[in-house]
Amino acid sequence: MEHPIRDDRVRTYLLPVRVLWKTDAATAQVENDTALLQEHSGQISLNTGTACILRNQGGRSGILLDFGQELQGGVQILTWRCGQTHNARVRIRFGESAMEAMSEIGEKGSTNDHAIRDFTTEISFLGMAEIGNTGFRFVRLDLLDEPGFLEIKSVRAIRLQAERPYIGSFCCSDPLLDRIWQTGAYTAELNMQNYLWDGIKRDRLVWIGDMYPETSAIRSVFGDDAVVRRSLDFIRDETPLPGWMNGLPSYSMWWILIHRDWYWQNGDLGYLRQQRSYLLNLLRQLASLVDAAGQAAIENQFTDWSTVGNPAAQEGIIHSILLLALAAGAELAEILADGETEGAARQAAARIQLRAQRMDHGGSKQAAALLALASLADPAAVNRDILSVGGAQGLSAFLGYFVLEARAKGGDIRGCLDMIREFWGGMLQMGATSFWE
Numbered sequence: 001m002e003h004p005i006r007d008d009r010v011r012t013y014l015l016p017v018r019v020l021w022k023t024d025a026a027t028a029q030v031e032n033d034t035a036l037l038q039e040h041s042g043q044i045s046l047n048t049g050t051a052c053i054l055r056n057q058g059g060r061s062g063i064l065l066d067f068g069q070e071l072q073g074g075v076q077i078l079t080w081r082c083g084q085t086h087n088a089r090v091r092i093r094f095g096e097s098a099m100e101a102m103s104e105i106g107e108k109g110s111t112n113d114h115a116i117r118d119f120t121t122e123i124s125f126l127g128m129a130e131i132g133n134t135g136f137r138f139v140r141l142d143l144l145d146e147p148g149f150l151e152i153k154s155v156r157a158i159r160l161q162a163e164r165p166y167i168g169s170f171c172c173s174d175p176l177l178d179r180i181w182q183t184g185a186y187t188a189e190l191n192m193q194n195y196l197w198d199g200i201k202r203d204r205l206v207w208i209g210d211m212y213p214e215t216s217a218i219r220s221v222f223g224d225d226a227v228v229r230r231s232l233d234f235i236r237d238e239t240p241l242p243g244w245m246n247g248l249p250s251y252s253m254w255w256i257l258i259h260r261d262w263y264w265q266n267g268d269l270g271y272l273r274q275q276r277s278y279l280l281n282l283l284r285q286l287a288s289l290v291d292a293a294g295q296a297a298i299e300n301q302f303t304d305w306s307t308v309g310n311p312a313a314q315e316g317i318i319h320s321i322l323l324l325a326l327a328a329g330a331e332l333a334e335i336l337a338d339g340e341t342e343g344a345a346r347q348a349a350a351r352i353q354l355r356a357q358r359m360d361h362g363g364s365k366q367a368a369a370l371l372a373l374a375s376l377a378d379p380a381a382v383n384r385d386i387l388s389v390g391g392a393q394g395l396s397a398f399l400g401y402f403v404l405e406a407r408a409k410g411g412d413i414r415g416c417l418d419m420i421r422e423f424w425g426g427m428l429q430m431g432a433t434s435f436w437e
Contacts (some may be wrong), residue, residue, distance in 0.1 A: 009193065013042060013076065014157040016065035020098055020138065028059030036065065040154040044078045044128050051080055051151035054143040062091075062142035064101060065155060070434035072190055072200040073160040074132030075139055079123050083148035087122045090143055090150070094118070094136035096201060101138040114202040120144065130158060135190070135200030137433065162192065168221045177417065180424045187434040188217040196231040199437070206231045208251045208258070209303070210437075213401040215258050224266045232258060233274075241281050249289075250303045250318055252282060253325035260328035263335075272332065280341045283329040286322060287341075287348035294355035296322055304366055306396035312362030319359060320370035323352045352376075361386060366399040369406035383410030392423035397437035 022030040031053040054061040082088035094117040095101025103110040115134035143150050170181040191197045198210035245251040263272050289296045307313040326349040333342035356376045361368035368386040371377035387407050407416045
């Protein structure tokens with residue numbers, strides 16, 4: 001018999017903070033909705049207290065609850081009596097926004113991809129149902145039985161999250177920047193489930209490219225967290241060479257860059273040595289892609305959705321990431337005492353450098369930033385001509401980190417702060433409690 005696997009995440013119950021909407025018609029009524037905002041024991045009983053009642057008399061009653069913050073998990077619904085039978089049919093819609101929770105599938109981007117968030121189920125009388133596993137802030141409940149009624153004692157969110165201390169902190173003279181830092185840290189924490197996901201609603205996958213900015217945040221906030229190593233090893237074991245992680249050459253490059261940065265911060269030589277065979281073989285595979293003229297033979301140059309349809313930007317980004325990965329891999333090969341692989345990586349990186357004058361950003365801020373970070377373009381010129389133009393317009397959430405890093409390298413710290421306020425602060429102004437990517 002296999003050894004059981006223990007889930008280290010903790011379940012926390014949260015009450016809704018407000019009722020955002022409810023039906024109010026003669027044929028579909030919601031009574032005592034504020035009862036759902038009151039503390040309860042979390043246990044159903046035979047003694048019926050003050051219930052929120054959904055009542056259908058020719059229509060369909062519904063209610064929209066706001067739990068106040070983005071969560072990973074589901075809901076617990078405690079019910080007393082329901083209609084003419086022992087069960088009631090309800091439709092439950094989870095939403096990261098109120099609009100999503102109020103929309104039909106296919107409307108305004110609402111889907112059931114990856115984590116089912118819109119479904120119909122049955123709830124029993126004297127029941128304590130726990131339903132859903134997705135990312136959400138809002139929950140809409142609709143009673144489908146006609147005629148019918150449903151007495152609800154409580155609806156509580158079930159937050160499923162590991163408990164981990166915030167080791168890092170940030171505080172400055174600008175409260176907005178403080179909120180942005182805190183929200184970014186919380187967004188990273190939400191994705192730190194049993195593995196490090198790219199998002200708690202979708203895709204819920206270990207996308208190794210998305211992991212680079214995530215692990216950059218995790219290093220600063222949580223330190224050496226086991227979820228990072230677990231995810232790095234998972235994607236390695238899922239991707240035998242010569243395959244590419246997540247099917248993308250650039251994502252295997254990100255894997256090397258994450259390992260280099262992780263080693264820089266934590267200095268765990270034992271863990272680095274565990275990667276030796278795979279890392280060195282991958283590094284040789286990447287070096288072999290670069291011809292004598294510095295051109296990399298990479299058919300699939302996808303790195304970010306923002307550059308799809310822009311071949312110049314895609315080529316600029318892929319060569320930049322490849323150069324950075326080769327340089328990082330050469331450092332690790334030196335630490336692992338493989339001079340031959342180190343030399344091959346450094347020579348391939350040098351060949352790419354020779355093509356610097358022929359690299360183009362295609363008008364993409366992301367491509368321009370990575371060219372600057374890879375020393376294939378002048379950071380100050382790139383910042384002046386591309387990155388500082390139009391504020392946050394054209395910024396990609398995934399690669400926004402590198403745009404900021406390139407602007408800082410070009411000496412424009414004030415421009416970085418203004419871009420942070422505009423782009424990530426703009427999400428907060430729209431009511432977000434976590435960032436969209």
